[in-house]
Amino acid sequence: MGRLILDRIFWAIPTLIAITIATFVIIQLPPGDFATAYIAELIQNGETVDDAEAARIRAEFGLDRPYPIQFLDWIGGIVLRGDFGISFDWQLPVSDLIWERLGLTLLISTLSLILTWAIAIPIGVYSATRQYSIFDHVFTVLGFLGRGIPDFLLALILMWLGLIYFNFHVGGLYSPEFSDAPWSFAKFLDLLKHLWVPVVVLATGGAAGLLRIMRANMLEELGKPYVETAYAQGLPERRVVWGYPVRVALNPFFSTVGWALPALISGDVITAVVLNLPTTGPLLLRALQNQDMYLAGGFILILSVFTIIGTLLSDILLVLTDPRIRHA
Template identity: 45%
Template sequence: MMFLRYAVYRLFTMLITLFVVSILVFAIINLPPGDYLSNQIAELRATGQAEGVAKAEFLRTEYALDRPIWEQYLIWAGFAPGPNGFSGLLQGDFGWSFEFDRPVAEIVGDALWLTVLVNLAAVLFVYMIALPLGVLAAAKSETWVDYTAGFIGYLGLATPNFLLALILFYYGHKYFDLPIGGLMDPIYEGEPMSWPKVKSILLHLIIPTFVIGTSGAAAMMQRLRANMLDELSKPYVETARAKGMAPARLLTKYPLRMAFNPFVADIGNLLPAMVSGSVLVSVVLGLQTIGPSLLTALKSQDQFLAAFILMFVALLTLIGTMISDLLLVLLDPRIRYGARGG
């Protein structure tokens, strides 16, 4: 019952935070002078294209860009009626992309779930690599195992993602016949889901998962190793060792559980870091994620497209943070006690 109350409380705080983030995102997007349509109108007037100016002016009115910034926000979020009534984020209308001349929902439709898929695969890769290597490095401290794991970690941190992408792009195809670019074969784009399409996606995921997850796995491995070494040096471990507890049980019973807390807490930071870190990788590898669209939207001041993508990244961040908080409450009795005390 206490856990359910805490989960409801975290959900409520997440929604409040998302509301505040939406204000900040919309304000920051509109900080640069002008917008896509204003810039377009200036160019059209300079070239004497009266019809284009009329269309751009119509779009400014249609999407309330001629109104004060606070009113634009309320209409965009769906809190106030616009020219077409209540039609904002709350109603499922993500706005119009002026750069692509299409609804934002059409542009990001497939890209959203592909972005989530790529980054979930990268998160799983991070944990599958960092957990065993971090524990092994701590258990075999100052041995060749520790030094090898440390070298792998530093190599992963020092190698830029885009450079690693280019290397694997070439050698993965040359020696392992892995597909080049994209997240599926072109013949499956726009097609309904099927087993051949799933196999194509899984095959295309290998290189992006490795590239995006490498630096995160290296950093997390180093943190887990440091936390484990700190726990292994505490008196309760020496006492358990003196009483003859088996080394494997000694390692996993308490030290790993205590060192695992920051490991779980990193979920909240890992998801947005993966999304933001995969933008350049997505461009290099030609991935159909939201990264390239965000880059284009920011360059052209396509405010509705950029704002929605940033809100999506913020939502991933908040969901990741909530998941990590709930897992910590389940894993650590001290946190549960603290929740009751609050």
């Protein structure tokens, strides 16, 4: 088992190198660069920029050097000094911009993931064991509704309800008076008051889809002979269901934990924009729009690293839970 994990970690290294190169190529792909956009903005503001001036600006950003040098400079800074470069757009270090938002993003995403599973798994199991019962039908309808309603719409509805009926300050993660205040217990309570909206919004959408998957997985497993064997041993239903088919049906969940990590960071941009959340999604969107290459590149790189870590996590979880993989 240890060998398997070491093996996976070893393979992550060439994957990472390939990803950094791909990332750099991708951010260079659109025509023009940040200097082009910057000069266009200057001209729009009525300044005259001649060729010499343009070249000077380009040199100032380091954009006149050959691509391989730019790449080595960029990646060298990250590996050796943890320096992701400066965001052209914000004129701030990329690492500051990203890390500041990453913590909150992880918090919201992890909470919503836990809530998603807490809703989807029990309901999925119930629906499958009582297929075509009244509650199965009810949950099916709710599931399709949850799947069908876009997250941002649900966010708007919750915000509206909160404002009209509970007089909450909604949107953002803090009330105005706390947004720049240092951490205190009061600020923490304020955070909790705001946090539930995005968590519920993100969890319901995810849970609706997951619950259908769980139900389908369970229905397939419940029909297998080993379930009948478990009953024939004399086990009560609850132990049969949760101890045998559920364990197998959870496998697809474990194998997708890895995707949840990067989705946590890049996903749900629209919801985050609507809810005015200081998470990473909106920042990434803006960096891509403005060709803010170091910021965008830094983001994509971190996303990729998270994908690799997530996949590794999935592999480890599967090895731990499924003897067929452990003793393959």
